Amino acid sequence: MDSDSRTQEPKELDLRHVMVERLMHYYHFIASLSNNTAGDSVTSTQIARLMHIDDSLVRKDLAEIGVRGHSGHGFRCEDVLEAIRRTLGFSKRLRAVIIGAGRLGGALASYGSFQQYGVEICGVFDIAPHKVRLMFGxxxxxxMTSLPIVVKQMGVCIAILTVPPEAAQDAANRALDAGVRGIWNFSNASLEVPEGVVVRNEHMSIGLAELGYRLRRGRMGHDT
Amino acid sequence: MDSDSRTQEPKELDLRHVMVERLMHYYHFIASLSNNTAGDSVTSTQIARLMHIDDSLVRKDLAEIGVRGHSGHGFRCEDVLEAIRRTLGFSKRLRAVIIGAGRLGGALASYGSFQQYGVEICGVFDIAPHKVRLMFGxxxxxxMTSLPIVVKQMGVCIAILTVPPEAAQDAANRALDAGVRGIWNFSNASLEVPEGVVVRNEHMSIGLAELGYRLRRGRMGHDT
DNA sequence: TAGATTGTTAATCGATTAACAATC
DNA sequence: TAGATTGTTAATCGATTAACAATC
Structure with missing residues (x-):
């Protein structure tokens, strides 16, 4: 009922995780392209080179989301951007609250570019009474007692958890009780949530550990 | 020359990205298990259930890093933890600096649990003269002018970039010139780096976009 | 036209799962 | 022993790549 079918593909495609990430990269690259240099076209090979992937994969992805390119010339940037926006649903606004007014919460609150992807932060909450009413990003x-009202009144559907791990499950429960359906979890605690709730864990240390791993074994080229 | 071969497998295994992530998850789960409840054993099925993956995959992963289980009983937690530490090289300390003393930089500086994975933050840098000397996490x-000295003297090999996107390439260049070999990039700018440098981009919005995508299409179960 | 690039199929590669004999 | 769980091979599944005719 909201699958927007201006272009040829209204078919409900269920993108795997890895493809959503690629689309976001395409979006990002092309958006910065068309700000700066920008002819208003881009070829699959250009994108592919930037991302270190195969050009046919780019074409396949774009075909899947219904963009048509132009033989000999590539893809119109605006077509690609538009198709990605449509596919990922950026125009359907989602509201989010941040729970946990620590440094990380602050960083996210003042981040600003979430708007661009259709997510609007509409409140920051904390249990600590002395923090209440302070301005923050x-x-x-x-x-926390106002959480249920805000969630209901504004139709919030995402809770961003930037609380310490011990507090995470409780915060999640309150948010879910209030009516939230998705959780972006920055505490690295594993959450138990009912069926149907969408959770995305942003387990920082995993990134660092992976970087560390690659670094420790990259014996060559080191000590330049 | 530092491939630590206490157990049977000194073979240089080159773990793919996805497996490193799984290992980190195993590590995290088992570590929290053995803190709390903990018998000191864990079975592949337990781990698998927690992570929503197949139990044979867990066994395969563990076999690959050289842990032996015990038929009928599972794996000793300590064996698994130790093998993961060894494989990912947590005991080889790596030093890192944070460039960009904003909120995110602060969050990471005061994060604390990087130690656990063998990474030690040993300095925070910023270009803004008025921030210099302030205490921060x-x-x-x-x-920034002290960066080269610190990197050299302390043998820093990772730069964590928490600067605005416009400043990212410059910060990266300075860090690389100073001798850093790995970059953990939180600005969402794409960096150009010479061959052999390890870069990991932590493009926040991608996480949010993916969460949003799943949420927008999870029509069922919504509006509880 | 000649040159460039798409769209798409088939081939390849790699990762996950199923199955089960071996072990404790 | 009976029950549980490992270790491992073969089968399946899915994602990426190669190749190339069609198009502009």
């Missing part, structure tokens, strides 16, 4: 910190 | 902010 452009938001006034609210007490 | 336990570190005194240093001017």
């Amino acid at each position: 452009g938001y006034q910190i609210q007490p | 336990g570190y005194q902010i240093q001017p």
Whole structure:
């Protein structure tokens, strides 16, 4: 009922995780392209080179989301951007709250470019009474007791958890009770949530550990 | 020359990205298990259930890093943890600096659990003269001009970039010139780096976009 | 036209799962 | 022993790549 079918493909495609990530990269690259240099076209080979992947994969991805290119010339940037926006649903706004007014919460609150992807932060909450009412990355910190009202009134569907791990499950429970359906979890605790709730864990240390791993074994080229 | 061969497998295994992530998850789960409840054993099925993957995959992964289980009983937690530490090289300390003393930089500086994975933050840097010397997440902010000295003297090999996108390439260049070999990039700019440098981009919005995507299409179960 | 690039199929590669004999 | 769980091979599944005719 909201699958927007201006172009040829209204078919409900169920993108795997890895493809959503690629689309985001394409989007990002092309968006910065068309700001700067920008002819208004881009070829699969250009994108592929930038991302260190095969050009036919790019074409396949773009075909899948219904963009048509032009033989001999490539793809119109605007077509690609538009198709990605449509596929990922950027135009359907989602509202989010941040729970946990620590440094990380602050960083996310003042981040700003979430808008661009259709997500709007509409409140920051914290349990600590002394933090309540303080201004914080452009938001006034609210007490956890106001969470249910805000979530209901504004139709919030995402809770961004930037609380310490011990507090994470409780925060998640409150948010879910209030009506949230998705959780972006920055505490690295594993959450138990009911069926149907979408959770995305952003387990920072995993990134660092992977970087570390690659570094420790990259014996060659070292000590330049 | 430092491939630590206490157990049977000194063979240089080159883990793919996805397996490193799984190992980190195993590590994390088992570590929290053995803190709390903990018998000191764990079965492949337990781990698999927690992670929503197949139990034979767990056994395969563990076999690959040289852990032996015990038929009928599972794996000794300590064996698994030790093997993962060895494989990912946690005991080989790596030093890192944070460039960019903003909120995110602060969050990472005060994060604390990087130690656990063998990475030690040993300085925070910023270009803004008025920030220099301020205390920040336990570190005194240093001017960018001190970067080369610190990197050299302390043998720093990772730069964590928490600067705005416009400043990212420059910060990366300075860090690389100073001798860093790996970059953990939180600015979402794409960096150009010479051959052999290890870069890991932590492009926040990608996580959010993916969460959003799954949420927008999870029509069922919504509006509980 | 000649040159470039798409769209798409078939081939390849790699990762996950199923199955089960061996072990404790 | 009976029950549980490993270790491992073969089968399956899915994703990437190679190749090339069709198109502009």
